[in-house]
Amino acid sequence: MSSPCDPQHAPAGDVGAALMVIDSRLKAIYDGRTETDPEQRQLIDQFTASLGPREARDLLDGACTLIFMFMKWLRMACEDHDKDVIEYVVPSFVATMRMMPKSVPPEAIPTMAGLLVAAGTGLSPSLWRRQYGDWTREEMNPLEATAFLLAEHINRITDDRDFATRLITEALSRADQD
Template sequence: MFSSFDPEYAPVGDVGTALLYVDSLLTRIREGISQADPKQRELIDEFFGSFSSEDASDVLDGACTLVYLYMEWLRQAHEEQDRDVVESVVPYVIGSMRKMTISVKPEAIPAMAGMLTASAIGLSPTLWRKQYGPWTEAEMNALEATLVLLADYINHLTNDETMAIRMIADIMESMEQAGDVG
């Protein structure tokens, strides 16, 4: 069935930068670091501050690509066990974000639930989200939390604390070797 939200019509974005950011967050969580080192925080702020609006948009598209790839992997893993990814993963992510009352605003959670569900049924989260206008500031933290929660879910499911990052890095490497990535 044709959909204008099909992933083949969506920009891939800057998956590498989005992946590096998620990896740094997961590393901080694993190491029990609640706050970034002030120097590291300054470097991160400087790095993202140097982005043009187009660069920032590319990273957002890359983050949405990560959401899609993680949900696709989780959908396949759940189907192998006759389980539904929407029934298992979406409530876990949404429930976890509802507990993050300081960093995730409640008004951003429905957008993440919709984006996860869209991804789970094979739609592009980038294109699905764009129909509602520009991203809001509240959605930035929610998207970050969504990515970390999905990656952590994959890591726990596989009992491998680097699986989610390595899986995407391997995909990127194989695409690069095939000449599909610039």
Template sequence: MRKSALDPARATVGDVATAMFQVDSRLRQLHGDPVHESREYRHELARAFKTADPEQVVDGFCTLLYLLMKWLGEACETTGKDVAEEVVPYTVRCLTQMTRNIEREAVPTMGGMLVACTLGLSPTLWRRQYGPWTRGELTALEATAVLLAEQVNCWAGDPEAAGRLVLGALDEAHEQNGEEVR
């Protein structure tokens, strides 16, 4: 069987660690976690973004979408539900309600990226075919990752589940590539 041009194996993984750090920061902020307010935490976050390659961070956010949707898809399957029916409409609905921060024009792109994930396609490669990212899409991409991480945490009944899922995937990838795990 011929591989799709949008096969995740063909996509760059990007800077998943920095993207997840940003998602974790937003979740901590939303939940009033005092760690988010600490000077040390804010300094670490600023340092991570100062040294990061922006394009790699965007690719990292796309990889986060893929990993989180994969987990949510597996969780849906265990209950006989379809991730495309459960998660995609909920996430799109949430994005459309974020009228102060999310441009309406960016919402269909996020919906398309989530559907690409449900089909086993790379959201990075799916989005790339439409040209450069707009500022509004980048804001929506971050918000989408936060919404998905929050759904993983809620479904797992654990406020750290998404972070552990992503760190576990990173560790596994590093081990498979013979790289030292940080």
């Protein structure tokens, strides 16, 4: 029986734009910048201000697609080592998010953990979230932080700072060829 949260029913969204945001954050951190470059921040602010409601929804769905794809890769990697992705990933992410109160307020942590569990069990994070209503403004930074933390976690375990970005770009290239 198919779930209403099955990824086949989910919009992919603007994965490219979501990946661009996450990749720019990764590069900033890897370059030793803890604060976003003012010029980069201005470009991101201009980009997000230019989004209409449809484009904003596409960006949110793209971020959820990134979370799904990252968790799928982590699930396969965990299974190769007889580990459970939920047990291996979620507790450390919750602990990390708790250390980020400016970006992830405590009340957003259960939702972000739920997104990880949904994706880790093969469900669409965006469809899972839609069951509970529209996204709130307060969930935007936590959503970005969740995708960022997953990408950084993948990069760290592969010892390759570009692995997560390459994982997605290669998947998008394969999808374009099909």
